[in-house]
Structure formats: C-alpha cells, structure tokens
Amino acid sequence: MATITTTRDGVPRAASQPTRGRPGRGFGTIGGYLGRTILALFFAFPIIFMFVSSLKPDDQIFADLSSLRAFLPVGDISMDNYKDVFDTVPAWRFLANSIGISVLTVVLGILVNSLAAFALSRMRWRGRGFVLAAIIATLVVPFETFALPLLWWANKLPWLVMQNGQPMWTFGWLDSYQVQIIPFIANAFSIYLYYSYFSTIPKGLDEAARIDGASWFRIYRSIVMPLSGPATATVAILTFLPAWNQFLWPLMAVQSENLRPVMVGVQYFFQLDVAWGAMMAYASLITIPVLALFLSFQRAFIGSIASSGVKG
Known part of the structure; x- marks a missing residue:
C-alpha cells in the first residue's frame, strides 16, 4: 500500500519520480576517457620514441623519422646501443653517484627545511616575519645568477679528511660529493611548503604538549611531523627530481669522472x-629509475600535491 506524505500544512507532496540518467552521460564518460587517452599518448610520444630508438642503429632512426615506424620497434632491432653505452661511459658509476646524491639531498633536505619551517610557523621570536620574507624572496633569483659566487665560496670552505689514518682539515669542496649535496639541502620552496602546511595544524596541540613538559623538538618530532605526511611526500618528490637532473653545477664543480652524476654523462x-642510438639508450637508462619511481608512487604524488596545503 502506497504511503502519501504531506507537508507541515497537510498538503500532499508530489509523488517522487524515478530518477533517470542524464542523456548523453555514458557518451560523455567514454569521450572523456578517449580524450584523456589521446592526450596521454601525445605526451608519451617522446618517451616511446626514445625507448624505441635505443634499439635501432643510427641510420634506421633517421630513415624512420618520416613515418609511424619511428614509434614502433620494427626493423633492425638489437641491444647493441646499450652495449655501446657501457663502452663509452661508466654508466653504473654515474647511476650510483646520482642515487646517492639524490637520496642524501632528499633526507637532509626534509630534516633541515622542516626544522626551519617549524621555527617560523610554530615559535614566536623577533624578526620571524623578516626572515620568512627573505626566504620567499630568494625564489625569484635564478640559480645561474649566484652559481659563480657559490663556486668561489665552495672552494674556500674547510672539510675534515683522513690522511694516513689521521684527521686533517683541508680547504676547498670542489671535486667532491659534498659540493653536490650540501649547497642544495636548504630550499626556499620546501621551507615555504612546510610553513604553509604547519600553519594549518592547530597550535592548541603545542600548548597542551608544553603544559605536559614537552620540548619544542619533541613537539616537532612527535606531533607536527607525523601529521605532515602529505607535505613531506611533496617535498621528497620535488627535491629528488632536481637533484637527479643536476647538470650545470656538477659540470662546474666536479672534474673527476668517478664523482660525476648521470646527467653529465650525456x-x-x-x-x-x-652516436644517437647510444645516446637514446643512455637516456633510457637514466629515465627508467625516475619513471619507475613515479609509477610506483603516482597515487601518493597526486594526493600529496592535492592536500599539501599549497594555495594559489
């Protein structure tokens, strides 16, 4: 038996009608997926061309440029270009250097930049606003403008080394691993990203922890950082990519072949x-780690960007 509902004034309500799907909704969904697929293939063409060309000799690469064969693994396919890569450059050494440099830069960058942002956003001290403004102002300065002064200072800084089993101070960081890591640990964008995210965490948590006798570092380690996973993921990804892609600075500061990263090998x-085929093979080798990293953590990457608290 159907039940008639009435309004507060006793007026019968109109019977609810069965909902119907919007016309064209299925077609729109299919069209959206088709458009995204075409767009993804368009942006993937350079990567596909690179991987396919790494399997072809130079003359076939140029012969196939005028047709779709340039994107297909057809013709004289072999792994000879990859063999030539290892005969031309110490590829494994370059890869190991870049992995070590990038990982250390990310780990130390997260620690230093988050501590700086914590002091700026959670603690109250004189000159805090001026320091934050100065840090943000450095974002507009391109690296090329201070590369030479940075190179000069790096050549004057001391470093503790071991000689004949005894520690000894030397001067000059050039041609070393630390010159490729330490200047890039502190990052203005990472500090500002952490600062923006830390500002969204209620400061009442700090006050409650301070009443319980927690130190500022305990608050940072046990409260603020565990709640800042999205910001940390964003900083890690956006720090790893520039560290992996470094070319100008290692070219200026590093002379020894066994200390150089992958990009200098190009x-x-x-x-x-x-040797275009060998160069495509080398480019494929140095792209695979980054591509695998992104495909493995693409959900975390997109989610961290969306929820990191960065406002336009």
Whole structure:
C-alpha cells in the first residue's frame, strides 16, 4: 500500500519520480576517457620514441623519422646501443653517484627545511616575519645568477679528511660529493611548503604538549611531523627530481669522472660523430629509475600535491 506524505500544512507532496540518467552521460564518460587517452599518448610520444630508438642503429632512426615506424620497434632491432653505452661511459658509476646524491639531498633536505619551517610557523621570536620574507624572496633569483659566487665560496670552505689514518682539515669542496649535496639541502620552496602546511595544524596541540613538559623538538618530532605526511611526500618528490637532473653545477664543480652524476654523462655522446642510438639508450637508462619511481608512487604524488596545503 502506497504511503502519501504531506507537508507541515497537510498538503500532499508530489509523488517522487524515478530518477533517470542524464542523456548523453555514458557518451560523455567514454569521450572523456578517449580524450584523456589521446592526450596521454601525445605526451608519451617522446618517451616511446626514445625507448624505441635505443634499439635501432643510427641510420634506421633517421630513415624512420618520416613515418609511424619511428614509434614502433620494427626493423633492425638489437641491444647493441646499450652495449655501446657501457663502452663509452661508466654508466653504473654515474647511476650510483646520482642515487646517492639524490637520496642524501632528499633526507637532509626534509630534516633541515622542516626544522626551519617549524621555527617560523610554530615559535614566536623577533624578526620571524623578516626572515620568512627573505626566504620567499630568494625564489625569484635564478640559480645561474649566484652559481659563480657559490663556486668561489665552495672552494674556500674547510672539510675534515683522513690522511694516513689521521684527521686533517683541508680547504676547498670542489671535486667532491659534498659540493653536490650540501649547497642544495636548504630550499626556499620546501621551507615555504612546510610553513604553509604547519600553519594549518592547530597550535592548541603545542600548548597542551608544553603544559605536559614537552620540548619544542619533541613537539616537532612527535606531533607536527607525523601529521605532515602529505607535505613531506611533496617535498621528497620535488627535491629528488632536481637533484637527479643536476647538470650545470656538477659540470662546474666536479672534474673527476668517478664523482660525476648521470646527467653529465650525456655530453660524452656529443663528439664529432654523435652516436644517437647510444645516446637514446643512455637516456633510457637514466629515465627508467625516475619513471619507475613515479609509477610506483603516482597515487601518493597526486594526493600529496592535492592536500599539501599549497594555495594559489
């Protein structure tokens, strides 16, 4: 038996009608997926071309440029270009250097930048606003403008080394691992990102912890950082990519081949006769770790960007 509902004044309500799907909704969904697929393929074409060309000799790469064969693994396919890579450059050494430099830069950057942002956002001290403004102002300064002064200072800084089993102070960081890591640990964007995220965490948690006798570092370690996972993920990803892609600074500051990162190895292929196939193979090798990292953590990457608290 149907039940008739009435309003507060006793007027019968209109019977609810069965909901119907919006016309064209299915077609719109299919069209949206199709458009995104075409867009993804469009942006993937350079990567596909790079991987496919790494399997072809140079003459076939140029012969296939005028057709879709450039994006297909057809023709004279082999792994000879990858063999040539290891004959031309110490690829494994370059990869190990870049992995170590990038990981250390990320880990130390998270620690230093989050501590700086914590002091700026959670603690009250004179000059805090001026320091924050100065840090943000450095975002507009391109690296090329202070690369030479930074190189000069890096050559004057002391470093503790071991000689004949005894510690000894030397001066000059050039041609070392630390010159590729330490200057890039502190990052203005990372500090501002952490600052923005820390500002969204209720400060009442700090007051309650201080009443219980917690120190500022305990608050940072046990309260603020555990609640800042999205910001930390964002900082980690956005720090790893520039560290992995470093080219200008290692080219200026590092001379020893066994200390160089992967990007410097690209110039080894630009000789009088450019080996395009071997260069594509080398580019594929140095792209695979970054591509695998992104595919493995793409959900965390997108989620961290969306919820990191960065406002336009």
